[in-house]
Amino acid sequence: MISLEGTVSFWEYLGSRRERLWFETWQHASMVFQTVLAALVIGVLVGLLVYRSERLSALATSTAGVIFTVPSLALLGLLITPLGLGVAPSVVALTLYSLLPIVRNTVVGLSGVDRTLVDAARGIGMTRTAILLRVELPLAWPVILTGVRVSTQLAMGIGAIAAYVSGPGLGEQIFSGLARLGGANAINMTLAGTLGIVLLALIFDGCFVLIGRLTTPRGIRV
Amino acid sequence: MSDADPAPASGATSAASAAVTGDAAGADAARGNRGGIQLINVTKRYPGQSVPAVDDVTMTVPSGEIVVLLGPSGSGKTTMMRLINRLIEPTSGKIIVAGQDALGLNPVELRRHIGYVIQNAGLFPHMTVATNIGLVPQMLKWDKDRIAARVDELLELVDLDPATFRGRYPRELSGGQQQRVGVARALAADPPAMLMDEPFGAVDPITREHLQDSLLRLQEELGKTIVFVTHDIDEALKLGDRIAILDKGSRIAQYATPQEILLHPADDYVEQFIGGGQAMRLLKFSRVADVPLQQVPEARPEDDAAAVRDRIAAGSTAFAIVLDERRRPVRWIHPEDLDGVTGPIGTRGMPTATPIRARNTLQQALESLIQIDHETVPVVGPRGVYRGTVTLATLQNAIRDMKERTRARRRGADAT
Ligand SMILES: Nc1ncnc2c1ncn2[C@@H]1O[C@H](COP(=O)(O)OP(=O)(O)OP(=O)(O)O)[C@@H](O)[C@H]1O
Ligand SMILES: [Mg+2]
Numbered sequence: 090m091i092s093l094e095g096t097v098s099f100w101e102y103l104g105s106r107r108e109r110l111w112f113e114t115w116q117h118a119s120m121v122f123q124t125v126l127a128a129l130v131i132g133v134l135v136g137l138l139v140y141r142s143e144r145l146s147a148l149a150t151s152t153a154g155v156i157f158t159v160p161s162l163a164l165l166g167l168l169i170t171p172l173g174l175g176v177a178p179s180v181v182a183l184t185l186y187s188l189l190p191i192v193r194n195t196v197v198g199l200s201g202v203d204r205t206l207v208d209a210a211r212g213i214g215m216t217r218t219a220i221l222l223r224v225e226l227p228l229a230w231p232v233i234l235t236g237v238r239v240s241t242q243l244a245m246g247i248g249a250i251a252a253y254v255s256g257p258g259l260g261e262q263i264f265s266g267l268a269r270l271g272g273a274n275a276i277n278m279t280l281a282g283t284l285g286i287v288l289l290a291l292i293f294d295g296c297f298v299l300i301g302r303l304t305t306p307r308g309i310r311v
Numbered sequence: 312m313s314d315a316d317p318a319p320a321s322g323a324t325s326a327a328s329a330a331v332t333g334d335a336a337g338a339d340a341a342r343g344n345r346g347g348i349q350l351i352n353v354t355k356r357y358p359g360q361s362v363p364a365v366d367d368v369t370m371t372v373p374s375g376e377i378v379v380l381l382g383p384s385g386s387g388k389t390t391m392m393r394l395i396n397r398l399i400e401p402t403s404g405k406i407i408v409a410g411q412d413a414l415g416l417n418p419v420e421l422r423r424h425i426g427y428v429i430q431n432a433g434l435f436p437h438m439t440v441a442t443n444i445g446l447v448p449q450m451l452k453w454d455k456d457r458i459a460a461r462v463d464e465l466l467e468l469v470d471l472d473p474a475t476f477r478g479r480y481p482r483e484l485s486g487g488q489q490q491r492v493g494v495a496r497a498l499a500a501d502p503p504a505m506l507m508d509e510p511f512g513a514v515d516p517i518t519r520e521h522l523q524d525s526l527l528r529l530q531e532e533l534g535k536t537i538v539f540v541t542h543d544i545d546e547a548l549k550l551g552d553r554i555a556i557l558d559k560g561s562r563i564a565q566y567a568t569p570q571e572i573l574l575h576p577a578d579d580y581v582e583q584f585i586g587g588g589q590a591m592r593l594l595k596f597s598r599v600a601d602v603p604l605q606q607v608p609e610a611r612p613e614d615d616a617a618a619v620r621d622r623i624a625a626g627s628t629a630f631a632i633v634l635d636e637r638r639r640p641v642r643w644i645h646p647e648d649l650d651g652v653t654g655p656i657g658t659r660g661m662p663t664a665t666p667i668r669a670r671n672t673l674q675q676a677l678e679s680l681i682q683i684d685h686e687t688v689p690v691v692g693p694r695g696v697y698r699g700t701v702t703l704a705t706l707q708n709a710i711r712d713m714k715e716r717t718r719a720r721r722r723g724a725d726a727t
Contacts, residue, residue: 209433211398212506213447213496214423227437306437308480 102277110262114285117258120251121244121293124180128187128244129237135188136195136233137221146196153189161186161247165254179248179256186247187240194236198229231305238297245290249282259285346409346503346536347374348395353404355390363402364390366560374409374503377530377537379547381584382557388540391561392506395538396425409503423447426497426505426535430512432489434481440466440492441477447500465495470525487518494526504536511546523549527670531693544585548573548596549672556581569596574717591674593710599676599690600669602709604699607632607687610644616652619644632689633660638696640666640689666691669698673709676701 103110139145156164161182168178202225210220226233252260262282266275302310350370356363364387372378380388393399395406397418406413413421434443444465445458453461463473469491481489490510497505511519523546530537541547547554548569555566558580565577573589573596576582585592608622608631623631623646633642633656644660652659664683667676669692679688680703687700 205429205431205433206435208398209427209429210435212396212422212427212429212433214419214421214450215446216419219450224435228435306480308439308482309437 096273097277099277099280102274103281106281110281110285113257113259113261113282114289117245117248117260117286118289118293120176120179120183120256120258121241121248121289124183124244124248125187125237125241127180127184128191128240131184132188132191132236132240133195133233135192136199140196140199146200150189150193150196153192156185157189161250162253165250165256169254174255176257178254179251179258183244183248183251187244190236190239190243191233192236194232194239195229198232198236199225201232202228227306228309231301231309231311234297234301234304238294241293241297242290245286245293249286259289347407348372348409348504348536348538349405349407350391350394351405351407353391353394353406354402355387355394355399356402363560365394365401366562367404368561368563370555370563370566372536372538373553374536375534376552377539377550379551379554380538380540380557381542381544381547381551381554382561383559384542386557386559387561388557389508392508392538392540396422396427396506398422423450423500424502424504426499426502428490428493428497428505428507428510430509431486432481432493432510434489434492434496436481438480439477440471440479440481440484443481443492444496444499446496451500461499462495465498466492468498468529469495471495485518486514487522490514490522491525494529498529498533502535505538507537507539509540509542512542519546526550528668531668531670545596548592556584568601570601570713574713575720593713594674594677594706595672597673597709597713598669599667599671599673599701600692600698602673602701602705604690605687605702605705606699609634609697610656611636612641612657613655615654616649616656619656620646620649628687630687632663632697632700634697637694639694640691640697643685643687661685663689666695666697667701668692673706677703677706680706 097105135149139149164182164185165178168181172178172181206224206228207220210224215223248256248258249260249263251258252264259282262278262285266278266280266282269275349372350368353365353368354363355365366387368391380391382388390399394401395408395413397406397413397416401414408416408421408425434440435446438446441459441462444462448458448461462477466473466476471488471491476484476488476492481492484492493510494507497507511522514522527550539550541550551569553566553568554572556564556572556577558564564584565572565581567575567577570593572581572585573592576585605628607628608619608626610619610622610631610633612633612635619631623629623644630643630645632640633644635641640663642658642660642662644656648659648661649656664679664685666689667679669690676688676690680686680701687702689700690698692698
């Protein structure tokens with residue numbers, strides 16, 4: 090018989106570990122936020138560099154796609170050698186995974202901008218940079234933002250696995266819970282980690298809806 | 312073509328308007344040679360194409376005129392436009408804009424001084440009407456208040472109520488309204504020249520007609536150098552001071568005034584292009600400004616009655632026209648109206664019919680003449696300033712003269 094000695098109800102568990110859980114939730118959120126932000130900057134830059142050439146676009150997208158297909162556990166494991174344990178491999182892996190949706194959507198968004206508009210912009214004497222900043226990026230923005238949203242959801246889930254390399258966040262709860270399955274509070278731990286991530290994902294998504302509303306001009310809102 | 316250009320240029324417009332009230336010659340001087348465009352032996356061959364899109368074209372677009380490029384699809388009209396504002400570079404040849412070698416100028420700078428209107432307006436959907444129109448002034452670093460004032464001024468100019476439209480997005484406008492905003496955007500920094508590539512191609516015939524009229528009214532005030540592309544012969548005849556009829560490779564089959572093209576098509580290709588109905592087209596597309604106007608004695612309300620009677624007696628008509636202080640026609644005055652009058656003539660006489668504009672067509676003039684009860688209609692230029700008068704006889708003579716001249720030229724041509 091498995092001993093359930095010391096097991097408490099889920100609510101009691103949350104109450105007794107409140108501080109630790111808050112901290113891990115905060116860590117998780119902050120890790121996802123930072124990696125997605127990094128992926129956004131890198132992804133949009135890559136997108137900008139390649140979108141004018143079909144060949145380069147295909148190359149960038151498929152490279153990001155290849156990284157994407159590497160199982161997360163394997164990638165994290167591989168990163169231990171160069172980066173050690175902890176925050177570094179977690180952040181790098183998450184950033185790499187977040188790249189694909191952002192790069193792809195940036196390329197799709199930018200090349201979807203009506204060429205006649207770019208032409209009109211050139212025709213009225215806008216500089217290359219002005220066209221990019223004032224016409225192309227704003228018009229591609231809703232599509233890029235969708236990519237960021239997808240990346241965020243991905244990073245939320247994959248972020249949990251970062252605990253495997255002692256990364257920060259709610260993955261710790263899930264991994265510990267799974268490791269002592271049958272032990273005291275195992276289910277509570279796993280449940281707390283999972284629900285925390287789901288909750289965070291919902292909150293982030295809500296934020297994206299808001300950001301989308303605030304940053305999309307009325308003229309191109311669907 | 313310096314950064315400082317737009318400010319003096321807009322000044323020149325108001326100076327021109329002031330000058331028009333005084334004397335027409337001053338206005339022409341103010342316009343000067345601001346925006347003439349010359350293509351000299353220009354060839355453009357796109358990479359991978361065996362025949363050039365534009366093949367050794369030489370053409371002059373005089374300052375202050377509307378030149379229409381008319382030709383079938385693929386004849387290189389768009390290519391010619393894009394060569395002028397350097398959206399593409401010529402394979403060989405020379406392009407001169409406002410007296411300067413365009414190829415030696417910074418392309419971005421050049422484009423800011425040439426308005427560009429494209430089919431479907433090409434408005435930026437994520438910007439409001441005001442932002443769209445204010446883009447070029449903003450790039451030229453005008454301050455906010457000046458841009459806002461300019462935007463409102465331009466919206467008024469293209470017949471859109473600023474309060475209603477400045478905050479709208481392009482998709483909240485009809486096609487015709489979008490075209491107007493497109494024209495306003497091209498005019499924003501008061502460029503001396505404008506390129507209009509089938510700007511009215513995508514709107515219904517009535518709106519199109521209306522947009523054409525607005526353009527002519529604008530042009531009367533602004534005197535821009537305009538290159539206008541169309542497929543539509545009627546549009547070309549209506550708008551063009553000159554028309555270039557293009558064949559493949561932008562071969563210029565004929566480059567002449569609408570009248571000349573109607574009366575004297577250069578070859579079979581041109582003839583086929585314009586089709587039949589030439590007499591009616593002549594009325595429809597000749598402008599009042601192109602025919603000799605009948606001059607009648609002029610008077611001012613404060614003029615002495617006796618002096619006006621003398622002037623009428625000395626003139627060739629039985630009446631005089633009374634002009635207000637800005638030289639706009641107000642009344643006809645006959646000697647009978649002045650019987651026994653001494654001192655200023657004041658408000659005596661009979662109001663004139665609504666004047667016709669010098670830009671109007673002979674057909675419109677005919678229409679007016681048939682509808683009014685005086686045999687004469689006054690003709691006005693920019694800002695309603697009096698130019699002369701027309702009668703039915705003026706029109707008849709004008710058409711007869713046009714035909715005579717052409718016949719004489721043909722005989723001359725045949726004789727050689
Ligand atoms: N970017 C390009 N690359 C290669 N060929 C081109 C390009 N643009 C135009 N052409 C070719 O040059 C020729 C002239 O094209 P252009 O667009 O100037 O014609 P157009 O008179 O404006 O026609 P339309 O009335 O249909 O607008 C056509 O044969 C066209 O196929
Ligand atoms: Mg074209």
